[in-house]
Amino acid sequence: MLLSLVLHMYSMCCVLPAAVLLGTAPTYVLAWGAWRLLSAFLPSRFYQAVDDRLYCIYQSMVLFFFENYTGVQILLYGDLPKNKENIIYLANHQSTVDWIVADILAIRQNALGHVRYVLKDGLKWLPLYGCYFYQMYLVIFPEGTRYNPELTKVISASQTFAAQEGLPVLKHVLTPRIKATHVAFDSMKNYLDAIYDVTVAFEGTVDDKGQRKEAPSMAEFLCKECPKIHIHIDRIDKKDVPEEQVYMKRWLHERFEIKDKLLIEFYDSLDPERRNKFPGECVNSKLSLKKTLPSFLILSGLTAGMLMTEAGRKLYVKTWIYGTLIGCLWVSIKA
Template sequence: MNGSASNEEEALNGNKKKFEAGEPPNMKEPPRHRPLTPLRIFRGVLCLVVILSTAFMMLVYWAPVTVLLFRLFSVHYSRKGTSILFATWLSLWPFLFEKINKTKVVFSGDRVPKKERVLLFANHRTEVDWMYLWDLAFRKGRLGYIKYILKSSLMKLPIFAWGFHILEFIPVERKWEIDESIMRKRLSTFKDPRDPLWLAVFPEGTDYTEQKCIKNQQYAAENGLPILKNVLLPKTRGFYACLEHLRSSLDAVYDVTISYKHRCPVFIDNVFGVDPSEVHMHVQRIPINEIPTSEEDAADWLVERFRLKDQLLSDFVSRGHFPCEGTEGELSTPMCLVNCFVVISLTIIFIYLTLFSSVWFKVYVAFSCAYLSFITYYGVQPPQVLGYVKAMFDAKKTS
């Protein structure tokens, strides 16, 4: 134990000296796995145009139906309709990653069931980790039901912010005194066990960098916490708030550890297909009754999970893989092609109706854009009118 602590302290001091001298703690990042050729640039731009145009048309034509009209009668069926429609569109991303870019996605660990309500937490290596969780959700039939806790600045992205809002992602400022009330309000709407749910959390609160790691290690050393090399210490309050509100309706918690070969990608790498060569995801399923109920014990439990996650990532670096690989198969190419054909065909029809058909379609699109902008900017969802009317009628009947 003393030798291990001494080694950790030496590594921390060495990293600190390099950081203060302006040197990187580790080796330089390797070059891209695939060269950025003109063909890849053309293909990437084409894919991005397809994704943006299909997103826009699917949102403006379907969102008022599933999010406004359906929700007036039933929140449950509104969520179901929205999830089915947008799972079809979201399937374009795994298709891009695995079939067009030829990125190998390897799953290991536990083979998780398909129909569970879960809280999922993962390490945050780069800005696109959350997108690769779609590859797992797609295989489990939960692509339209995955929801993220994400930084509020992403709610300002054109078009995508509309989608984030109607899919009920939870925006946060990463300041607990501001986020607590917002999170608790949003989480209280996810308690219905009839609604499928994959709620994804990144407890580190930010993506990993060497500089952040050094500062995190210094904080850990000063406060008697584990000194981690491959992840940052988790922020526990948001995770516990999710557990506290949803525990009674959850089946399990999924601990997902993500690592990359050849190097960690950024968004533009995904678009052009130059990196990564492989994405490895290790999934561990923890039954909800095995997680402590008190906030202090749950916080300690989460820190310990990240210590184990750090060790798992160190083993990955030395071995080149996670244990128990091959828990999920490859995506079905015919299914991906069918989904892609459906989305693109609908988009072509919607574009034709908007530009060349009745003026009422232009009015509808204008109304839809205004409606989506309004509800996203003010963070509101329409009420379930039928439920209120029924409750009032039942109250009068009993009185």
């Protein structure tokens, strides 16, 4: 009986945030759709300003659960972000939580509404959100897929490719791909301030034998199984990034060599004082509730209000059904 109660409480840790995050989707999409129609005859800057604000509200609610609800500690190293900048964010990719980490940094620069992502093509088919994500999205994960120590064939193929190309073989990251990074930089270089080279490590992902384990999934993260996230940031001025693709490919691999060395020290260091941390001083960055709680109350309150009336419930269900169908049709046409 006690075990069943414990398991039930554990599952509820994940169910509550998942229900709110998915349950508020129709509310958010309705608000965005209404503004899209109202702003059709206005200059695009008006649409973009409100769209960014709406997006900020939703992402702030997401961070309410991923930071305040879970109580995770965010430890920052290196070039700590201060002022809002136009950046490309390059990071290692190991978990479905990685895009949340980008938001964690963005909200600390008051830039949350301006974050855009290079997403996997399949994510455009997400119900309701797929169409919205597909039109926006700059966060780049150059590895192209997540690093999972259990997928030995993926790691082996990546290392074999590096060896064939005459590049150093990497241990804790995959060999980066250049295309998305080069296209993004070439398109944005006239507006860009810098590139943030970000290396992320989730504490608690090494077993008793010292072997690296798979990074926590969203569900595990929301069930409070990740006590700390370590984030190392290197700010690279755009003038220090080579523009030609052939030189940028070498530069990008060198950046991932640096990431690999950081992660080797984090996971594999024989010195217990250096293990589970990056070099240098760190800052324990706590996110204030006032940054996230209002967004949670606004979206959950509007959704609850809609569900309290019969007309609201019908609109809610129709938004799920027709919003998903229209979104899928839209991305099919645009693909």
